[in-house]
Amino acid sequence: MPRYDYRCRACGSTFELSRPMAQASDPAQCPDGHDDTVKLLSTVAMTGGSAAPAAPRASGGGCCGGGCCG
Template identity: 70%
Template sequence: MPRYEFRCRPCGETFEVSRPMAESSAPASCPAGHEDTVKLLSTVAVGGSSAAAAGSAPAPSGGGSGCCGGGCCG
């Protein structure tokens, strides 16, 4: 089940809530009971070893058309 991060405006507490994706935009009360909360934008980290990740998607090749102009991509 996805976890969503919220911040309470009155007390500044940051907390997580597990809920189905269909309820992702539903309001959440902070642990102290305040109702004025805002859902935070979170980044997702995907686990795995760097060797496996590097082997799964080859770096783009070709004269400078890669993700960083061909200067730093391998």
């Protein structure tokens, strides 16, 4: 179940709620009982089986690989 971060405008505390995506935009009450809260934009961290990025080519050429950059 996704977790969403919220901030209470009344007391300034931040808190997290686990709820279904269908309820993502429903109002959330802060743990201190205030109703004036806002959902925060959160970042997504991906971990797992992806390989490391490939090393840059040794052929030179700068940003486009063709030597057109001065």
